[in-house]
Amino acid sequence: MSETKNFTLAVVPGDGIGPEVTTEALKVLDAVAARHGVTFDRTEYGLGAKRWHATGETLPDAELAEIRKHDAILLGAVGDPSVPSGVLERGLLLKLRFTLDHYVNLRPSKIYPSVGSPLANPGTVDFVVVREGTEGPYVGNGGALRVGTPAEIATEVSVNTAYGVERVVRDAFARAQARPRKKLTLVHKNNVLVHAGHLWKRTVDAVATEFPEITVDYLHVDAATIFLVTDPARFDVIVTDNLFGDIITDLAAAISGGIGLAASGNINPDRTAPSMFEPVHGSAPDIAGQQKADPTAAILSAGLLCEHLGLTEAARAIEAAVEADIEERTGSIRSTAEIGDAITKRAAG
Amino acid sequence: MSETKNFTLAVVPGDGIGPEVTTEALKVLDAVAARHGVTFDRTEYGLGAKRWHATGETLPDAELAEIRKHDAILLGAVGDPSVPSGVLERGLLLKLRFTLDHYVNLRPSKIYPSVGSPLANPGTVDFVVVREGTEGPYVGNGGALRVGTPAEIATEVSVNTAYGVERVVRDAFARAQARPRKKLTLVHKNNVLVHAGHLWKRTVDAVATEFPEITVDYLHVDAATIFLVTDPARFDVIVTDNLFGDIITDLAAAISGGIGLAASGNINPDRTAPSMFEPVHGSAPDIAGQQKADPTAAILSAGLLCEHLGLTEAARAIEAAVEADIEERTGSIRSTAEIGDAITKRAAG
Ligand SMILES: CC(C)[C@H](C(=O)O)[C@@H](O)C(=O)O
Numbered sequence: 001m002s003e004t005k006n007f008t009l010a011v012v013p014g015d016g017i018g019p020e021v022t023t024e025a026l027k028v029l030d031a032v033a034a035r036h037g038v039t040f041d042r043t044e045y046g047l048g049a050k051r052w053h054a055t056g057e058t059l060p061d062a063e064l065a066e067i068r069k070h071d072a073i074l075l076g077a078v079g080d081p082s083v084p085s086g087v088l089e090r091g092l093l094l095k096l097r098f099t100l101d102h103y104v105n106l107r108p109s110k111i112y113p114s115v116g117s118p119l120a121n122p123g124t125v126d127f128v129v130v131r132e133g134t135e136g137p138y139v140g141n142g143g144a145l146r147v148g149t150p151a152e153i154a155t156e157v158s159v160n161t162a163y164g165v166e167r168v169v170r171d172a173f174a175r176a177q178a179r180p181r182k183k184l185t186l187v188h189k190n191n192v193l194v195h196a197g198h199l200w201k202r203t204v205d206a207v208a209t210e211f212p213e214i215t216v217d218y219l220h221v222d223a224a225t226i227f228l229v230t231d232p233a234r235f236d237v238i239v240t241d242n243l244f245g246d247i248i249t250d251l252a253a254a255i256s257g258g259i260g261l262a263a264s265g266n267i268n269p270d271r272t273a274p275s276m277f278e279p280v281h282g283s284a285p286d287i288a289g290q291q292k293a294d295p296t297a298a299i300l301s302a303g304l305l306c307e308h309l310g311l312t313e314a315a316r317a318i319e320a321a322v323e324a325d326i327e328e329r330t331g332s333i334r335s336t337a338e339i340g341d342a343i344t345k346r347a348a349g
Numbered sequence: 350m351s352e353t354k355n356f357t358l359a360v361v362p363g364d365g366i367g368p369e370v371t372t373e374a375l376k377v378l379d380a381v382a383a384r385h386g387v388t389f390d391r392t393e394y395g396l397g398a399k400r401w402h403a404t405g406e407t408l409p410d411a412e413l414a415e416i417r418k419h420d421a422i423l424l425g426a427v428g429d430p431s432v433p434s435g436v437l438e439r440g441l442l443l444k445l446r447f448t449l450d451h452y453v454n455l456r457p458s459k460i461y462p463s464v465g466s467p468l469a470n471p472g473t474v475d476f477v478v479v480r481e482g483t484e485g486p487y488v489g490n491g492g493a494l495r496v497g498t499p500a501e502i503a504t505e506v507s508v509n510t511a512y513g514v515e516r517v518v519r520d521a522f523a524r525a526q527a528r529p530r531k532k533l534t535l536v537h538k539n540n541v542l543v544h545a546g547h548l549w550k551r552t553v554d555a556v557a558t559e560f561p562e563i564t565v566d567y568l569h570v571d572a573a574t575i576f577l578v579t580d581p582a583r584f585d586v587i588v589t590d591n592l593f594g595d596i597i598t599d600l601a602a603a604i605s606g607g608i609g610l611a612a613s614g615n616i617n618p619d620r621t622a623p624s625m626f627e628p629v630h631g632s633a634p635d636i637a638g639q640q641k642a643d644p645t646a647a648i649l650s651a652g653l654l655c656e657h658l659g660l661t662e663a664a665r666a667i668e669a670a671v672e673a674d675i676e677e678r679t680g681s682i683r684s685t686a687e688i689g690d691a692i693t694k695r696a697a698g
């Protein structure tokens with residue numbers, strides 16, 4: 001008799017469609033758990049807009065300390081129009097990413113022929129963006145003076161360190177090395193943001209010498225958006241800064257079947273804290289609570305979670321279940337739970 | 350007998366395909382000049398990679414003072430791989446934009462049915478991006494410490510002022526007011542870049558009260574890239590910061606027939622210095638000197654130049670000539686000069 005391995009999950013359903021898609025991701029996780037001899041014990045954390053309205057809290061340190069004790073975090077979506085823009089994003093989502101040192105924000109993109117793409121001729125698209133997650137313009141080192149007066153000045157500071165850039169660049173090279181095409185594209189804007197851009201470029205050039213098999217390419221972020229619509233098949237692994245990564249991964253999702261399919265992992269490769277898995281999409285308050293959201297991105301994120309925990313077979317099972325479901329999509333409308341149930345059934349095997 | 354009005358142009362052909370496309374734009378300008386009773390006297394400035402290699406100069410102040418005396422500037426493209434990235438961009442192109450206070454960087458996008466789009470179903474696309482041109486992360490207020498060591502830190506500072514944001518927002522509202530759909534979309538990232546983002550948002554909300562006919566919309570930059578490929582027809586006037594504007598206008602060009610058609614004006618609406626007109630595309634060194642570049646974007650930029658100088662009929666004639674040429678494009682390859690000649694002939698009437 002084999003022993004059952006137990007993993008602990010901190011679950012943050014969040015706002016808008018977050019709870020609905022998280023429910024489906026958990027269904028699928030339970031299905032693969034049963035099949036692969038593991039269990040997922042979870043604790044739910046009621047963080048997000050409701051909590052903020054009730055208590056003014058976004059993520060108290062004591063709760064963060066609790067969350068930190070888990071093996072991984074599953075997050076739905078964060079943000080609501082009733083809360084001033086930035087409060088939940090900075091106070092909850094980014095606080096998690098930064099405090100738990102999620103320096104690799106992993107965002108794969110694939111075009112499934114059956115789902116289609118807004119592009120007329122996308123070609124075979126299968127790439128992954130390694131977005132830096134703990135530096136850049138996201139550090140929150142800006143400020144404002146004389147707010148609300150005609151003399152107001154507001155700054156945002158992008159902070160980039162050799163330490164922070166090198167570790168994510170190394171991770172991206174290792175991923176490229178493990179992929180058949182062995183190609184890495186650095187995306188930045190080093191002709192304008194010369195200090196940060198040159199640090200990134202020099203780092204990629206230096207690490208490249210250790211990976212002689214990898215073909216290395218550089219694109220300015222503006223040019224990268226062009227290629228993402230004219231020739232997305234050219235990409236294999238993209239490594240980029242926090243803000244450029246935010247922008248190009250939404251675009252990548254859009255060209256490859258939509259934001260309903262885009263998964264992400266906020267990964268701490270050193271495992272000094274739990275990694276966090278979430279769909280790329282937002283909380284979509286306009287369709288919340290109506291069973292209209294596609295839970296596929298959340299489910300695929302749960303697949304990345306399994307992968308990260310070393311449950312490779314479970315990860316493959318989730319991916320295969322999703323792909324099979326996607327291949328049979330006919331365009332007829334299914335509820336969030338119907339999609340989740342269909343994928344769960346397949347994943348359960 | 351009517352008097353001939355004379356305009357002075359500073360011409361900066363620049364690098365790569367810059368000189369080729371500029372030649373065609375000047376042909377077209379001369380053709381409309383003859384027809385509309387004006388002349389364009391021009392002075393060429395040999396700035397760019399060659400000059401930098403020969404003298405180390407990018408844009409000497411004395412030359413900038415000369416350029417400033419003209420009615421307008423026509424620029425081809427700037428940048429070459431033989432020059433460290435950023436030297437010409439910051440030292441020449443951005444120096445011109447910043448010193449001459451080009452705070453409105455105007456970038457129209459239109460899909461011409463005959464040219465096609467990488468999008469399967471783009472719909473009717475006709476919008477204009479008003480990109481701020483003198484602030485944001487482009488100010489060059491970054492720096493680096495301990496360069497080349499493992500302790501390196503590089504920063505980039507985005508500077509945003511009420512003064513700078515309000516003037517470009519006002520310009521964008523006025524443009525929206527003059528357009529039939531009367532819609533303005535602010536693009537920023539105010540859920541993360543809260544200081545700069547809130548300044549932009551508050552400014553748009555305040556100016557909106559003076560333009561009750563305008564429908565105002567807000568999109569995060571990542572969401573904007575999604576809509577640019579899934580529903581670009583929704584946009585009318587977009588107003589955004591310098592970096593976001595750079596990114597989304599390349600994407601906008603890509604979805605609407607390519608970078609070969611995308612024109613831009615770096616405009617000083619207060620007319621305290623000459624405005625500058627240039628294609629959105631770069632210097633494309635890989636195809637330079639081969640008559641392979643499409644000069645249409647440079648020609649349309651010359652059209653924006655006429656518009657800015659009050660030569661409305663000439664501007665219309667250039668636009669009409671380009672549209673007629675585009676409508677008859679068959680996909681057969683023409684040289685840069687052939688395209689320029691064909692448009693010149695039409696513009697000459
Ligand atoms: C909600 C927001 C703070 C977040 C980001 O900008 O990173 C989101 O857009 C994402 O991509 O995960």
Ligand SMILES: CC(C)[C@H](C(=O)O)[C@@H](O)C(=O)O
Nearest residue numbers: 191192222428438442595629
């Ligand atoms: C060449 C570069 C400095 C420039 C910019 O970033 O503004 C270009 O990309 C543009 O859009 O005009």
